[in-house]
Amino acid sequence: MRTEILGVGFDDLTIEEAADRASALLEEEGFHYVVTPNPELVDRARREETFREALNGADLVLPDGIGVVYAARLLGRSLKGRCPGIDFAGKLMERMARKGQRLYLLGAKPGVAEAAAARLEVRYPGLTICGVHDGYFHEDGPVVEDIRKAGADVVFVCLGFPKQEYWMVKNGPATGARLLAGLGGSLDVFAGVVERAPESWQRLGLEWLYRLTREPKRIGRMARLPLFLAAALGERGKEKKRT
Numbered sequence: 001m002r003t004e005i006l007g008v009g010f011d012d013l014t015i016e017e018a019a020d021r022a023s024a025l026l027e028e029e030g031f032h033y034v035v036t037p038n039p040e041l042v043d044r045a046r047r048e049e050t051f052r053e054a055l056n057g058a059d060l061v062l063p064d065g066i067g068v069v070y071a072a073r074l075l076g077r078s079l080k081g082r083c084p085g086i087d088f089a090g091k092l093m094e095r096m097a098r099k100g101q102r103l104y105l106l107g108a109k110p111g112v113a114e115a116a117a118a119r120l121e122v123r124y125p126g127l128t129i130c131g132v133h134d135g136y137f138h139e140d141g142p143v144v145e146d147i148r149k150a151g152a153d154v155v156f157v158c159l160g161f162p163k164q165e166y167w168m169v170k171n172g173p174a175t176g177a178r179l180l181a182g183l184g185g186s187l188d189v190f191a192g193v194v195e196r197a198p199e200s201w202q203r204l205g206l207e208w209l210y211r212l213t214r215e216p217k218r219i220g221r222m223a224r225l226p227l228f229l230a231a232a233l234g235e236r237g238k239e240k241k242r243t
């Protein structure tokens with residue numbers, strides 16, 4: 001059963017459990033996909049039904065932001081904690097490396113995925129990066145074909161939201177990969193282009209604040225967080241009235 005937060009159903013898993021689940025999906029036939037919604041994505045899903053369906057249709061829905069965990073608490077629902085997409089990706093790559101599986105990196109500005117690939121192959125010996133493509137292309141067909149030819153088991157789709165979620169739903173099956181994961185700006189971090197918050201900030205749930213100090217232009221996007229929590233409070237009020 002999923003933990004529902006403002007219309008999006010989250011899997012209540014630790015990062016290790018999520019990576020185990022993803023690894024198991026790689027053994028199953030067919031195509032699977034993972035989404036990592038933060039409050040901004042949930043907010044969009046409230047307003048856009050097709051996006052909500054794209055999120056809820058995923059095989060794994062992981063709470064990327066601390067805001068989602070706070071909303072769960074406000075609603076009195078269970079969520080073990082934050083499961084940042086980038087940490088999930090790290091744990092999945094550890095498992096893939098042990099099995100010699102193949103990863104394709106899609107997204108970010110030209111040159112970034114190549115730089116990420118070089119660093120990841122050093123960090124996870126045994127992992128094969130079977131191909132890369134930047135995220136600024138106009139036609140899906142050639143990219144899908146490149147992934148298919150590369151024989152990828154997993155694709156990290158890092159095109160920003162909602163593009164990456166729609167891209168996975170539309171093109172995932174044709175790539176031949178078993179698992180696609182929508183991971184936002186992760187390739188920038190893997191490549192060393194963007195720095196992540198120090199662990200102490202992460203533990204305090206302040207990664208968003210660190211990011212804001214580095215990229216002040218995100219203030220508009222982040223200003224929606226209080227509104228998101230207010231919506232969770234409103235939802236709680238409605239539920240109390242019903243019971």
Ligand code: UDP
Nearest residue numbers: 107108109135136158159160161184185188
């Ligand atoms: N991006 C891309 N293609 C696009 C738009 C964005 O590849 O058409 C990339 C962008 O270069 C960045 C990532 O998608 O690497 C989005 O990063 P952001 O930190 O904004 O992720 P979000 O917060 O949306 O998860």
